[in-house]
Amino acid sequence: MLRPEIPPTSPSVPAVSPSSVEARSQGPRYNFGLQETPQRCPSAQAASSSSPPGTSGAAGDRSGSSSLPRHPPSARPAQDSYFTNKRSYAENTLASHFTLGTSSSSARDSNYPQILKTPLSAGNPQRPGYKSWTLQMEYSATSSSAVSAHSPSVIVAVVEGRGLARGEIGMASIDLKSPQIILSQFADNTTYAKVITKLKILSPLEIIMSNTACVVGNSTKLFTLITENFKNVNFTTIQRKYFNETKGLEYIEQLCITEFSTVLMEVQSKYYCLAAVAALLKYVEFIQNSVYAPKSLKICFQGSEQTAMIDSSSTQNLELIINNQDSRSSHTLFGVLNYTKTPGGSRRLRSNILEPLIDVETINMRLDCVQELLQDEELFFGLQSVLARFLDTEQLLSVLVQIPKQDTITAAESKITNLIYLKHTLELVDPLKITLKNCNTPLLRAYYGSLEDKRFVIILDKIKTVINDDARYMKGCLNMRTQKCYAVRSNINEFLDIARRTYTEIVDDIAGMISQLAEKYSLPLRTSFSSARGFFIQMTTDCTALPNDQLPSEFIKISKVKNSYSFTSADLIKMNERCQESLREIYHMTYMIVCKLLSEIYEHIHCLHKLSDTVSMLDMLLSFAHACTLSDYVRPEFTDTLAIKHGWHPILEKISVEKPVANNTYITEGSNFFIITGPNMSGKSTYLKQIALCQIMAQIGSYVPAEYASFRIAEQIFTRISTDDDIETNSSTFMKEMKEIAYILHNANDKSLILIDELGRGTNTEEGIGICYAVCEYLLSLKAFTLFATHFLELCHIDVLYPNVENVHFEVQHVKNTSRNKEAILYTYKLSKGLTEEKNYGLKAAEVSSLPPSIVLDAKEITSQITRQILQSQRSTPEMERQRAVYHLATRLVQTARNSQLDPDSLRTYLSNLKKKYEADFPRAKQVSGNTEE
Ligand SMILES: Nc1ncnc2c1ncn2[C@@H]1O[C@H](COP(=O)(O)OP(=O)(O)OP(=O)(O)O)[C@@H](O)[C@H]1O
Structure with missing residues (x-):
């Protein structure tokens, strides 16, 4: 376990107790809340500030030398919303005539927290068909391309009022790829249409509800409806006591970044969304095995009144996001408009399509931007090329603001990667500014203004004092490994320099050994690398070219795809182990330096919220302009x-x-x-x-x-x-x-x-x-x-x-x-x-279809027979017609009077007009309509 010797910084982050973390490893659980009782609630944690600044509540953290570097009290997160369907930060600021602060960039992070889920053999004893899961969180070095911008990563907590408050819904959601919490509270009707629609838009990975909602044989209607509508989503029930509004408010006070702290005023009396956020954060801390740094989350309240509502079946009918025939097809509205370059841009487009704006002023500001982009070719192409270099800022910030409760080599590696991504992202701020410099429309000018935030320069300068100028995001796992290895400047830590020299020598030895083997066996061997296997040997050749049609016995773990052989040797395995060993040392020492650096820049980091907001919005607007050009x-x-x-x-x-x-x-x-x-x-x-x-x-x-x-x-x-x-x-x-x-x-x-x-x-x-x-x-x-x-x-x-x-x-x-x-x-x-x-167009359509002619002929004959029969049966007496007409007019009269609340005179005038109209259209009613005036 890594134990960097950085002094711990501020605490006061609400955290799940050590016992709860340990409990995770002790085996499966059926119900989070029922089996695991977090010992320290947020308030208790906050109160126990006797622990040194920066530590979370974990026992290891409080034990002096073993403590991890923690984000300082001022730690700030970053990023823009995953489901900011409404106005962007700049749009909001423009609308409220405030001056803009900052903004810019993004970075796609490959080391994002993944939840590995293992279905248990038994279901929840409380509900048939209910699945429970053991949850483990790990930072995995997945390649960024493997992580779709839209793969579900949202966890939602839903709670409903009881008794007289039934129908009052509180919701809180967090995207694991983005440090933002969306709260909402609203009254729903008995069909719970709003909850279902909101959940469909969020497209959750997991839904959390109170255990009281699914008592055996007496589940609430909301619970039943949600489970029916989200069959592929994981459900977790947790004890009702964790849906605690007081704790929810404390969480918000502690975790919300200052720029968004007005949310407190909005939600302080919205008990259900506060209760939902308390349960959500407790649960996320538990599954992630990490806590959010203080003042690190963007927390917003989303009233449903700012956006147009499109229910989920309409979303499906209109094929807004998913094509009904082929879910992978891009023949959807999203496919028509999606020319975005960044994951954030594409997420923003998706959320906008699902919840369009209703504010004409903001819509027109966006349209002005699209117009300028269409008129200014240089701006269009310039912006396109800069945006294409951005990664997923939201995801990057999400990882940066989380404090792992355990030090692992993967956690260390992840932090180093993220720092490189952060540098890469910040280096794009200047090119973006230059591109936007001569823009005219207010929104683009506002985005330009947001990029002038000094904090971008401050963070980048600090990073550059420690990190090599040429350390940057590169494609390929070996490239990124090299970047991480040499990220920190030389002469900062002499042991690190020595470890790196050792690593280089081992890599050189591996290359030398493989070329010797190639010479020895006269085979076209080459050195390859994969994150799973480390260094291995590859060869592309016809098997007839091998002596005795076989590879030399020295080579082991052979796999073959067509003419391509992959294998290794006992020596190579040993050298890989040495290589890993020296890498661990390098990462350990680099991690300590990176943590120190991160603790210095955390106070500025929340400027990146606006950066990601800017990037995703510009990307979406550019995508609209792109669609217009086609x-x-x-x-x-x-x-x-x-x-x-x-x-x-x-x-x-x-x-x-x-x-x-x-x-x-x-x-x-x-x-x-x-x-x-x-x-x-x-x-x-x-x-x-x-x-x-x-x-x-x-x-x-x-x-x-x-x-x-x-x-x-x-x-x-x-x-x-x-x-x-x-x-x-x-x-x-x-x-x-x-x-x-x-x-x-x-x-x-x-x-x-x-x-x-x-x-x-x-x-x-x-x-x-x-x-x-x-x-x-x-x-x-x-x-x-x-x-x-x-x-x-x-x-x-x-x-x-x-x-x-x-x-x-x-x-x-x-x-x-x-x-x-x-x-x-x-x-x-x-x-x-x-x-x-x-008339009979169904038959005509059938005729031109591939229906056999004899069938069509039969159908025609039967149709005309039925028509004749109906006509005969419908022949009615004048008395029947009179009664029908009177009834019809009387019904209409009553309804009109009810709808328009006419006075008696207007009613009479209306009736006489109606009579004229009726007589003209239905001459047979003429003889009877006189009677209706009575
Ligand atoms: N404006 C159009 N231009 C070109 N092709 C069209 C247009 N509108 C419809 N089509 C084509 O005609 C096909 C049938 O259209 P559609 O399904 O809208 O007909 P419909 O009147 O609703 O039919 P039904 O009454 O049988 O449901 C579509 O699949 C499309 O290929």
């Missing part, structure tokens, strides 16, 4: 109208060889309900999705695929669009449909954009029409913009009663197929006014 997108405007001239579907454009047919849209408050009809395959669903995608693009600050576009800000976007790959049974498809529509009806408001496609297709026609009619009437009472695509043409007549309804349809043409002497349908994908006049 297609003719236009800058959107924001008004009270949804008006799109010649708009097209952005994903379809990416997929198809030819550009999709463009269409116009004009939706206003006076005409806010569109019924869209047209034959199968005519383009209805595509059009609906296109509207939603354009709306989302506009609200995140991107240009949109159209010749002109104006949008009304949507606070929520709802879709009910059936997905073709639904493998559920017909009845469950119907239930899914009903659930989705119920969700829309519960949550829609006047500022929603609602897209409904083929509602009621999962049941019979009469019921389908009935359901559609009722849903339309409800939605018509809102000022939401609704697009309703249907095959029920009966529904189109609703425009007679509601002036705000517009009927539009997709045109098709009928062309004679001379070769087969048949009529074929030509899809124009053009939207026109009115309802479709096409």
Whole structure:
């Protein structure tokens, strides 16, 4: 174990007790909270400041000589948000007219904390199907490329109020790759739609709930819903006592960096999110086996009011992030817009798409930036080349602000790597500044200003006093190993210099030995290296070239892929061991120097939060500009109208060889309900999705695929669009449909954009029409913009009663197929006014499909028989018609009166207008409508 002799620095970091850490190694546990009782709560830990500054609560740490170097009390973390869907730091600052502080860079860290999970043979005794896990944390030297920017790394704690407070939800989440905690607290309805949506957006690795939520046979509805919706996510229950709001507040006071400390005011009376953060941090400390340094976390409260809400099924329907057919396909909105160069940029884009902005001022600031990037080629390419060199700053900062509870060689190696990444990142601040120097738009100027923070120079200068100028991030594990070995300048520690000379000699010896072997056996041997095997020998040759078709017996551990042999020898294994030994010494001594250096720069390090914010935001804006250069997108405007001239579907454009047919849209408050009809395959669903995608693009600050576009800000976007790959049974498809529509009806408001496609297709026609009619009437009472695509043409007549309804349809043409002497349908994908006049288009579509002609013929005959029967049965007496008309008008009257709260006079006028309209459209009702005035 490494024991650097740096004097311990400040303490007061809440920590899990040593006993709890030891307990981890004693074997599996079923339930974190139930089996392991942390002995020292945050407050107790804070109070026991008798331990020397910088130590955590671990026994080893308090025992003098064995203590690790700790971050000083002023230790600050770094990084920007993983799910900062809303405004960036600079955007916020601009909006509130504050002067900007700092910002810049990023670095992809390969040594990030990994949670290794081993499923236990037994499940949680409390809940069937519930998995428990033993958790171990280790710093592994995974290659950065192996770590996807979007691989789940978020842990969320969820807690619900009890008794009268049921439905009040507190949430706290942390991304293990980013030192940021997001808190939220809100009231949810009985479907818990908001919690589910928020969790889907976070895409968690693990969800923590209280053990009281899953008492055998009496689990809460929230618990049941979450476990049903997140079957692939790990669940952990911990004792309710850890959901302690007082501890939560103490954690925030201790860990939140000063620049974000206003969050305390926001959350001090939000007990549930405070309770959630207490449980979350206790748990993270436990699994990570490390504590966060004081004042090291960015903690934000995220109210749901700042962003538009897109529920999870709409996210799926619209293929915002994942393609429904192929989860690896980039045929999604994210794929269309993602030309980002950094992991942070790509994460920011993802979170923005899932939660677009609703603040027009901020959106316009972003659009100004995109416009400038499009107009200034030098700026565009300059920025692109600088950003491409940044690594994952968020991840880097996340590791920098964690204090390992145990010293291991991997922890030491990780710290050295991170210091090299930090230097690499800081060295990019200047080139970024130079690129942004002549920018004009306020947001870009603000980002430029944030890079002028003196702290970047201070940190870099300090690093350079210890670290070699040419130590930098390089690809390849051997390259990085060399960088780490020689990171510290010579003459700082003479023992280190000696150890490095020894290491160099061993490496030279290895190379010399392998060339001797090559000579001895006349084989084309070469020296190779991998982090798992260390140095080994490789050879590419045909086996016939080997003496006796075999490798000499001296070579062992042989593996062969095609003509490439990999092997080693007993001597080489010994030399590798010597090499490792001297490396351990080097890392040990380097680590001590690095820790001392880090303790000197920690007080400045939180300036990197703004740097990563700047980099990720610039990257996303640049990505928007890049997408524009590949297609003719236009800058959107924001008004009270949804008006799109010649708009097209952005994903379809990416997929198809030819550009999709463009269409116009004009939706206003006076005409806010569109019924869209047209034959199968005519383009209805595509059009609906296109509207939603354009709306989302506009609200995140991107240009949109159209010749002109104006949008009304949507606070929520709802879709009910059936997905073709639904493998559920017909009845469950119907239930899914009903659930989705119920969700829309519960949550829609006047500022929603609602897209409904083929509602009621999962049941019979009469019921389908009935359901559609009722849903339309409800939605018509809102000022939401609704697009309703249907095959029920009966529904189109609703425009007679509601002036705000517009009927539009997709045109098709009928062309004679001379070769087969048949009529074929030509899809124009053009939207026109009115309802479709096409009849039996299902049969026509079937005719052009691969259905056997005999089947189609049968289908046609049966259809005409059924139609005849229906017509016969529908023939009714005049009395029946009179009753129907009276009933219909009376219902309408009551509803209108209820909706508009008309006085009796206006009611009479309304009725007489309605009568005229009704008579004109339904002449047969004329003879009876007089009676309704009674
Ligand atoms: N504007 C367009 N330009 C070019 N191709 C289009 C356009 N709109 C739709 N398409 C093509 O037509 C196909 C069918 O479109 P879509 O699924 O939207 O039809 P639909 O009317 O909803 O059909 P159904 O009623 O059977 O569900 C799409 O897969 C797409 O390839």
